[in-house]
Amino acid sequence: xxxxxxVGLRYGLGPEVxxxxxxxxxxxxxxxxxxxxxxxxxxxxxxxxxxxxPTRGVISLFGRERTAITxxxxxxxxxxxxxxFQDFRLLDHLTTFxxxxxxxxxxxxxxxxxxxxxxxxxxxxxxxxxxxxxPPVLSGGEKQRASIARAxxxxxxxxxxxxxxxxxxxxxxxxxxxLFIELNKLGxxxxxxxxxxxxxxxxxxxxxxxxxxxxxIYD
Amino acid sequence: MTEQLLxxxxxxxxxxxxxxxxxxxxxxxxxxxxxxxxxxRALTLVVAIMTFLACLTAxxxxxVNQTARTWQTQISREATIQIRPAEALDMEAAxxxxxxxxxxxxxxxxARIIDRAATAxxxxxxxxxxxxxxxxxxxRLVVVTIDTAQPPDFEAxxxxxxxxxxxxxxxxxxxxxxxxxxMARTTAFFGLAIFALMLAATVLTVVFATRGAMAGASxxxxxxxxxxxxxxxxxxxxxxxxxxxxxxxxxxxxALAVLMFLALHVWGRVNMAAxxxxxxxxxxxxxxxxxxxxxxxxxxxxxxxxxxxxxxxLTVVAxxxxxHEGQL
Numbered sequence: 155x156x157x158x159x160x161v162g163l164r165y166g167l168g169p170e171v172x173x174x175x176x177x178x179x180x181x182x183x184x185x186x187x188x189x190x191x192x193x194x195x196x197x198x199x200x201x202x203x204x205x206x207x208p209t210r211g212v213i214s215l216f217g218r219e220r221t222a223i224t225x226x227x228x229x230x231x232x233x234x235x236x237x238x239f240q241d242f243r244l245l246d247h248l249t250t251f252x253x254x255x256x257x258x259x260x261x262x263x264x265x266x267x268x269x270x271x272x273x274x275x276x277x278x279x280x281x282x283x284x285x286x287x288x289p290p291v292l293s294g295g296e297k298q299r300a301s302i303a304r305a306x307x308x309x310x311x312x313x314x315x316x317x318x319x320x321x322x323x324x325x326x327x328x329x330x331x332x333l334f335i336e337l338n339k340l341g342x343x344x345x346x347x348x349x350x351x352x353x354x355x356x357x358x359x360x361x362x363x364x365x366x367x368x369x370x371i372y373d
Numbered sequence: 374m375t376e377q378l379l380x381x382x383x384x385x386x387x388x389x390x391x392x393x394x395x396x397x398x399x400x401x402x403x404x405x406x407x408x409x410x411x412x413x414r415a416l417t418l419v420v421a422i423m424t425f426l427a428c429l430t431a432x433x434x435x436x437v438n439q440t441a442r443t444w445q446t447q448i449s450r451e452a453t454i455q456i457r458p459a460e461a462l463d464m465e466a467a468x469x470x471x472x473x474x475x476x477x478x479x480x481x482x483x484a485r486i487i488d489r490a491a492t493a494x495x496x497x498x499x500x501x502x503x504x505x506x507x508x509x510x511x512x513r514l515v516v517v518t519i520d521t522a523q524p525p526d527f528e529a530x531x532x533x534x535x536x537x538x539x540x541x542x543x544x545x546x547x548x549x550x551x552x553x554x555x556m557a558r559t560t561a562f563f564g565l566a567i568f569a570l571m572l573a574a575t576v577l578t579v580v581f582a583t584r585g586a587m588a589g590a591s592x593x594x595x596x597x598x599x600x601x602x603x604x605x606x607x608x609x610x611x612x613x614x615x616x617x618x619x620x621x622x623x624x625x626x627x628a629l630a631v632l633m634f635l636a637l638h639v640w641g642r643v644n645m646a647a648x649x650x651x652x653x654x655x656x657x658x659x660x661x662x663x664x665x666x667x668x669x670x671x672x673x674x675x676x677x678x679x680x681x682x683x684x685x686x687l688t689v690v691a692x693x694x695x696x697h698e699g700q701l
Contacts, residue, residue, distance in 0.1 A: 203599065204700055225604070225697045233601035243596050247407040256405070260602040265402065304600070 155181040155312065155343060156202065158369075161211030163197060171197050173367040175211070179345065181311070184338045186354050187347040189364030195347040196240065198364065199314050202345065203235050204228065216311070233261070236305030236342075238315035242297040244289040244304075250276065250296075251285045254303045261308075268307075275303050279333070280326070294321035302330060312343045319353055331356060405597070406590055406610050413618060416582040420622025421629070423575045424677045427568055428630030428670045434564030435666050441557030445550055452527070453544045454484075454515040454534055462540055468513055471538045475517045478533075480525030483518040572680065579619075579681050583611065583688040594696075604693045612686040619681025620674070627674035634662050 156179035163172045171194050179185070179202075187195050200206040201213065204220070213220040215231060223231060244253045251272055252259075258268045276285050279299040289297055298321045305313060313334065319327035331353060338344045345362075348354065354361065361372040454471045458464060468486045475484035487495070492513060493504045500509075519525065531543035587594065597607055638661050662670075 205599070207700060225694075228697065228700070229598075229601045229603045232599060237599055243592070243599070245405075245407075245593055245596060248403050248405075252402055256596070257600040259402075259405070260597060260600060260606055 155179055155183075155216060157212075157214040158201075159212040159214075161201065161208045161213060163201065163206065163208050170209075170367055172201070172364075172369075175369045177362065177369055177371055179312070179343060181343055182338065182341050183360065184335070184344045184357070185346070185360040185362055186357075187345055187362045187364070188349055188354065191349065193364040194367065195349075195364060196316055198369070199237070199316055199345070199347055202312075202314055203232065203237050233257075233308065234311040236308065236310035236313045238298075238302050238305045238313070238318045240316040240320065242289075242301040244292075244297055244300055246289050249286045249288055250281055250292065250300050253289065253300055254307055256304060257308050272303075272307060275307060276300075279303050279330075295323070295326060298322055299326075299330070302333070306333070306337060309337070309340065310342055313337060313345070315344070315346045317348055317350075318346060319348065319350060324352070327353060328356065404610075404614075406593060406614055412582060412585050412589070413614075416578065417618050417622040417625075419578050419582075420575065420619055420677060420681060421626040423571055423578070424623040424626025424674060425630050426626075427571045427575075427677070428627050428673050429633070430564050430568045430571065431669050431673055432630060432634055432662055432666055434561050434568075435662065435669060437560045437564075438557055439663075441553050441560075445553050445557075446521070448546045448549050448553070449524075450519055450521055452517040452519060452530075452546060454517060454538070455512050455542050455544060456515070456538065457512045457540045457542075458510040459540050464513055467538055467541065468515055471515045471534060471541055474533060474537055475515065475530065478525045478530050480520050480523050481517055481530075482520045485516045485518070487514040487516060572677075575677060576680060576684050579615065579684040580688050583615065583685040584692070586611070586614075587689065587692055594693075598696070604690065604697075607693060608686050608689040611689045612682045615685035616678055616682035619678035623674040623677035623681075626677075627670045631662070631667060631670050634666070638662075 158175050158177050161172065161175040162170050164170045175198070187198060189195055197206065201208060204215070204223075208220075215223070216234060218227075218231070244250075245256070248256065254276060255265075255268055255272045258272075259265070273282070273285065276282055279302060281296060281299055281303065284292060284296055284300075289300070292300065298318065302315070302318055305315070315334070318334075319330055322330065327350075334344050334346065335357065346353075363370045363372065454475060456462075456464065456467050456471060472484040472486055475481050489506055492511060493506050496504060496506070496511065517530075527543075527545040527547070531545065534541050534543040594607060
């Protein structure tokens, strides 16, 4: 589904942050992306959802080479990818419900067609009673869950989650992990960037470890 | 104090609970772009001022043109034969000869001698009242009324007057008409230049405001991008927002300009005999914009709104192109 071949990235004229990164991300796969803080996990995720351009190497996404993807195609490709940001990126002027429904709203879907789905998902992530409040009054964990719900609402082909359990307590972290596993069983490939060993030990999944600007795969 | 604080906290909690239990109402959804900020309100005001000035300029150009046209029509309707006094010249006979000659030309509806009393009245502002014009070598005039639909051959008429009437000259008023046309055109040109400058200033203001709004909403644009919103969707959000700003600002400015013209019209009518109103009326007529003027104001308002929307759309598209440049 996604293939990296000898991908390298540097910011400006600085040293390479990622170097000779090569891996294949199969459809419906489940993996953790790990490494020490500052190793480049977020950078690799940004390469995966095309918010950064590699300085060298080849990236193929959903059967298309990245350089061949046009501006007009970019939104369609991004719709196949759900992203959970480390800093949540919720819009403060929209309610939790509206934030989660936003991907459906920008696709021009009729509100009546998704209201039940959004409500159900919010109930599932434990935000049923926080549906109509605005992000500034949500706790860190609640924002995290709203952010996850927004990434999941369209059942993307690929889910990228940057430290998705960083702001929640262990029971909720387990519940969210279970949510990711269920989603994976439904056919979504999942990449969870984390340095939480406890979380990784709960699932026997592939691990992508960033070490010395390179990615090592442990199947 | 503590009790008050607890009560407040309790009230806040109740409010949050009520909000949480409120049924979802998709029709009442918040707009994707944050509601108007201070800069947006300032932009509405700037657009209102620009539209007000643009409507005033357009209205003034229209009034001057209307007045110039009226003058032109009035002047074109008449020509003048002037007979200078000379020794042994029978002035009355010469006047009568000129009048008769003029009336023989097709396109002349009437020729009228300005009699002594009327000539004295014409000179009264310069020479005072009680003037005996026989004591002074005062030229006399024959006013020739022209059929504007079928005017006479002015050159032939002028040549005939010169040839047949002693000491006479013919003035078709063309010089005045040409000067008036030139003046009206110059006024219109300057008015249109000012109008164009105002529109250019409005466009630039909107460009800066759009960029400011985008900088303020960059987090929204970023999120919209990541969730797969198309550029045209984002551009449409900004365009609609700015169209409404342009429409509101334009409507306010246009309405104010129309009200001002109405107030000046009323003032002109109330002070009809006053010298200042006479002077203003001489230059601008009766400040009556008429249906054309009101239609023009409406067109300016709509043009400002459309221009604001178009400018913002182009600015957003350029901004998004730059954004894509760094990603593809």
